[in-house]
Amino acid sequence: MIFQHKWIYYALSVLIASLSVHETTWLLLLLIPLVLHAYLIKFHPVQITILLFCSISVFLYFSTQLKEIEKPIILTGIYTWTHEYKVNGDKIRGLMKDENGRKVYVTYKLSSEEEKHIFESMPLEGKRFLVEGEMVEPKRPQHPYSFNMKKYLKSKGATGIFEIHRLQYIDTKSSFHQKISVMRFHLKKHIEKTFPTSLAPEAKALLIGLQDDVDDETTRAYQKLGITHLFAISGLHIAIFAFIIYEGLICLRIRQEIATILLIILLPIYAIVAGGAPSVWRAVTVLELIIISRYKRRLAIDDALAISFIGFVMIEPWVIYQVGFQLSYLATVSLIYSSRFLHSINSWWLKSFFITFVCQLIVYPLLLYHFYELSISSFIVNLFYVPLFSFLILPINIVLLILSFIPIPLSNLFFTVYEPFRLLITKFTFVLQSVPYQMWVPGKPSLFSMILAYVSVLMALYFIDCRAKIRYIVLVLLIPVFLLHFKGKINPHLVISFVDVGQGDCIVIELPFRKKVYMIDTGGVLRFQQEEWKEGTRYEVGRQVVVPYLKGKGISSIDTLILTHADSDHVEGAEEILKEIRVREIHVTPSSLKKPVMNDLMVEAKIQKVPIKEQMAGNAWRDGEVFFQYLWPFDTDYEGNNDSLVLYVQHGHFHALFTGDLEKEGEQKLLSLYPTLSSIDLLKAGHHGSKTSSSEEFIRQLQPAITIFCAGENNRFGHPHIEVVERFQRMGLKTFTTGEVGTIEIIAKALEMEIRTVTITID
Amino acid sequence: MNRNEVKNCLLCNAPLNSQMDWKRLFFNRFPKVICQECENQFEWCLHEQDEEVVSLYYYNEAMQDYLHRYKFMHDVLLSKVFREEIYYNLKNRKEMIVPIPMHPEKLKERTFSHVDELLKEARIPYVHLLEKITTETQGGKTREERMNTPQIFKLKKTVQVEGKEILLVDDIYTTGTTIRHAKRVLIEGGAKSVKAFTLIKSGFYK
Known part of the structure; x- marks a missing residue:
């Protein structure tokens, strides 16, 4: 009871601790406004002390962890593959762990087509190799807005780039995680084999969180319409998955208590099968916490989210730099704290609109920071695409996957019906995305604009919650929007x-x-002709x-x-x-x-x-x-x-x-x-x-x-x-x-x- | 922990697991005493407001039930239910807050003054300027009867209202007779302006 609705303060203090370890210790000063706010909102003095104590100890813990990362790695030694890697053209790139469990980004140039086949035919996770190579400096980014390798390494908690010259297979380290990864790999191969080529990439993205094969044009279309989040497995997705499992078990006449326990076990397994992106783990951990806490005193959802955040950052302090992590937690925060307002809306359309609106609102400065542009049409498009994906395309894909395991070619029948329907939607999507002027491109905001934008967003959400007059809300929102829009156009030179x-x-x-x-x-x-197997993403x-x-x-x-x-x-x-x-x-x-x-x-x-x-x-x-x-x-x-x-x-x-x-x-x-x-x-x-x-x-x-x-x-x-x-x-x-x-x-x-x-x- | 004094919804007795919202995240608010479901039953009065009379909710089934329990079943604890809304609507008003009074006999019968309690729970300071001179109530009358009621208030003896700006507070606004009577007494006493705030607006016209 004493901690009810207060976990967010602990989450924020962990966030501040992680930021100050990564950036500068001065950021610890951010604890002052946090504690001050806690004091104003009448925290008990004991609780404020706990809060301060926690943040300082977390800070010290993170410091030692990060120091570990910065130590030089051994250039000849045994390294283990993680699940994050990609075979592209004649190169394998991805993350490997050394014997101390430290991550390093490796690149390896495949010597022959046969070698490529070997690496592609099995999941690499858990496979141990004796490797030999050298550390290389990350490339300088071309300009402040292009891909930045250093930032990428930082967000993965990787020590640096390790160019492997030679590697030799030793053995496979078996673990629970590794076994499920093998399952995921076979599931991927299975989908590729049974699904029509036009449907397989989407099925892989929706069911096992593999977005690699979704072609660029589709991805770009979804970006323009602001619906890429539909391809990322997250909250609604997990909820539907849990619902189908739970109701399925109940239909099989399994008692509710046992069904619940099974669900508790199955959810983390699915999280690994689904690729374990931050949004997946966020959704799964929050749901687990809510289910488990029901046995005693129900945990409030905002607390469950905060605890899941704390857990995540404690395990991987660098995860706060991953875009998916940031967007996933922020959007959920917005939904949870706005839910009282959302519940009070009676009209279904208006409610759906506001769900998209509060989510987009809180992530828009961050989206601009990472992608420099914003889809304006997303506010409308989501109204139709969220239900379409959640209640039609996703369930159909789940059913099709189950059917595809039945030896009788029953699924083929379904595919012949579903494929034209899905292709029609794709056609429609492409027509929609071709509408001009649906992107707002104000450019990358400065730190000052970011802070201003977030002050404005939080004020607006507060005003919405208080049912303030619409003109005030609009005014508060438009100030940073104008600033962002015109800042590039005021240079007189x-x-x-x-x-x-x-x-x-x-x-x-x-x-x-x-x-x-x-x-x-x-x-x-200038492109040169090369052997076909060496061709990767250009x-x-x-x-x-x-x-x-x-x-x-x-x-x-x-x-x-x-x-x-x-x-x-x-x-x-x-x-x-x-x-x-x-x-x-x-x-x-x-x-x-x-x-x-x-x-x-x-x-x-x-x-x-x-x-x-x-x-x-x-x-x-x-x-x-x-x-x-x-x-x-x-x-x-x-x-x-x-x-x-x-x-x-x-x-x-x-x-x-x-x-x-x-x-x-x-x-x-x-x-x-x-x-x-x-x-x-x-x-x-x-x-x-x-x-x-x-x-x-x-x-x-x-x-x-x-x-x-x-x-x-x-x-x-x-x-x-x-x-x-x-x-x-x-x-x-x-x-x-x-x-x-x-x-x-x-x-x-x-x-x-x-x-x-x-x-x-x-x- | 004083802040979590009420553990179950005062209206339906469901365990309170109050949802957080932005208001509660940023500022110290009154703890919740009713659950979300009950709260959603009340219908906000967002439109057709005029300058003179501001109301918070429409009179619907849930509100009827609430008023019945609060006023006639004498459940004084229910005065907490709308304290937050009342507080945020009245805290910045510059006028003098004047509740509509009850007749002393009626007060004896009910044991508490329902309007005063609403304001007390909302921590809004108020003063009594009026006295009720009849024991009859507006409830149970037809529209015609209400419109033709003779004056039901008089000014308290020692009070000075000259040049003052006043905000009358009542629980419910139906035809406006009560407010009109009170307003007339105050204006005649020399008040500069008289406006009104009520918790509920009844759909007598609807």
């Missing part, structure tokens, strides 16, 4: 960013107040680097996309960008569309009705105070690098020149055609700084204050060439290379340039 796309070009030009956004080239990957620089950069900054549309010439390191990513970002027009150099590398882009541009215009020297226009002019090419034949579009940009006293892959011959002609061209402030050096560009005369005449080489780290061409770099150095001109410093942002102010290189370090 011209901003030019050179995105680190590896070997390739990608430049973003934002006009003052972001009135317009231009992009010169999109980066791209690395797509447009989708994985450029799009997050734009979204992270809150850019959702590009006014003009300029493709200097048809080389894959400049244009291969264009089609991926078109799919995610609204592009109003595309400029290309004459006749370059004939090149096969442009085909994907042409198809996508045609679907979206984006005009593609050929540009030549002489074309010029003005956007406010910014002047643009193409200086090159002069002919309409396309012969390669020397036909790159060359763009000249001028804003007040600031002059910039973007030369694509222009080489010596082009440069010389350019000089003779524009003899007055000089004292450039910013130059994008031609052809990534290769020996064949940036000739002596060219730079001597231009005298670029700053020159950028867009070249990948340790690229195979040796760009930028040492000779070229020295040439600039001799003339006392500054140069930067994207591959060395990451994404470079240049802010062109009235009389000076501010240069921001985004070599960010985490922590």
Whole structure:
């Protein structure tokens, strides 16, 4: 009784302890407002003492645990696979544990197709290997919004990246967890064998929490509609599963008490079968606590959630950095504390709407923090998709799975009925997601905006609970929304960013107040033919680097996309960008569309009705105070690098020149055609700084204050060439290379340039 | 633990396992005395409010039952049921809070004053300015009869109401006769403004 409704304070103190161990001890000061609040809400002094004592001891405990992680690991030793790994192409990546149980992220390059088959044909969990390898540094993220390996390692509690050179199987460590993992593996194979290929990925996701095979397009469609949570096994899912088991047992004339005990045993087993994601464990532990506590005094649901949180974080202090964990607990908190209000709504539709609303409300700042965008349509779409998935698709999948074990091809009959129905829903989903303007892309919020947003959200939830006037609730919610929406559009300067796309070009030009956004080239990957078995999920620089950069900054549309010439390191990513970002027009150099590398882009541009215009020297226009002019090419034949579009940009006293892959011959002609061209402030050096560009005369005449080489780290061409770099150095001109410093942002102010290189370090 | 004084719902006796909500998470609130199911039975009066008279709930079956138990079965503990709502509605009112009084004989019969108890439980300070001069009640009368009732209140002898802003508090608002009478007495006594707050709004017109 004394602890009733108070566990949340202990949960928060554990959260503070974990945060302060991971970030900085100063965060322990957050305990002050917590304790103060406990005091104001009339906690007993003894209880406040317990609270403080607990948080400090938890903090000390976490500190010793984390120190353990930071100790160097043995480079030759026995390692055991965990259930988190992936075989992709010719690589296995995942988590292994050393003999002390410490986790390390390993990568292993498979040597042959046979070896790949061996690794794919069995579950690796619990298998012990004698391995030999070396630790490698995690790659620097390209920009603050791209995938960050260090953060990923931190969220998994892994020591570092261990590149395995050689491994040798020893034995299998048998455990309860491992046995269930084997079961899960066989279940996966079984589904793959019995389910039609169009249904198998979904069945695997819904039944055993395996989302790997859901294709990107479906995932993206679900993201746009804000319904990805339906694929993550969580609360409602577990509730339905428990209901089916319990009612099934009752139907089999099993006594309620025994059915309950069986349920208590079965739920954790299912949690492991379902892949053991944080949302699964959250749902299962809360349900278990509620069921078990019924024997004595019923635990309040908010306390059950808090206790489950404490347990989780005590076992894995780093789990607080996992997105799934954060979203799952936060959404549940919102549901539980709003349930009184939700219960008081009589209309079914209104209630469903508010269930989605309170969940979305509390996670929206976090969603923006992780994904930089928010699905607006999700508020409506969830009204239909939650019941559809919960009461139709999920139960059907459970039934189909059970039927598929019966030797008679009974399930085939069901599949022939269900498959067309499911495909129809998929078609409908794709139509829905193609509706434009359903994503709000304000960009990544700063820490201040995050705090403000959460203050606003909690105030709004409080007001809703108090039945305050709707205009107050709306007002409270709109303040941070406006702030987030307009924060990217208040910069009065011209901003030019050179995105680190590896070997390739990608430049973003934002006009003052972001009135317009231009992009010169999109980066791209030069693909080589390789053996089929080595093909895995492709690395797509447009989708994985450029799009997050734009979204992270809150850019959702590009006014003009300029493709200097048809080389894959400049244009291969264009089609991926078109799919995610609204592009109003595309400029290309004459006749370059004939090149096969442009085909994907042409198809996508045609679907979206984006005009593609050929540009030549002489074309010029003005956007406010910014002047643009193409200086090159002069002919309409396309012969390669020397036909790159060359763009000249001028804003007040600031002059910039973007030369694509222009080489010596082009440069010389350019000089003779524009003899007055000089004292450039910013130059994008031609052809990534290769020996064949940036000739002596060219730079001597231009005298670029700053020159950028867009070249990948340790690229195979040796760009930028040492000779070229020295040439600039001799003339006392500054140069930067994207591959060395990451994404470079240049802010062109009235009389000076501010240069921001985004070599960010985490922590 | 004083805070958890009531362990079972005062209305249905189900064990209280009160749900937490945002209000209770952020601020120290009155402990709950009725369960969620019972609470959901009461119907909030969210619309058709005017400036002059504010009511919290509609008169429905649950409310009828509550009033019966509270007023006629003399279950004084039930004055706790709406204390939180009353508190949050009245705590910021700047007017002087004046409950509708009972006739002394009626008080003897009921043993407690139902309006005063509601305010006491909600920790809202109040003053009595009025006295009731008839023992008859408004309940059980038709609309016509109510409208034509002669004045039922008078000002207490020593009180001064001149220039004061007053908020009358009553349990139920039906035709508004009680409030109107009280208001007239107070206005005639020189009060600057008289508004009213009632727990319940009866659907006499509905």
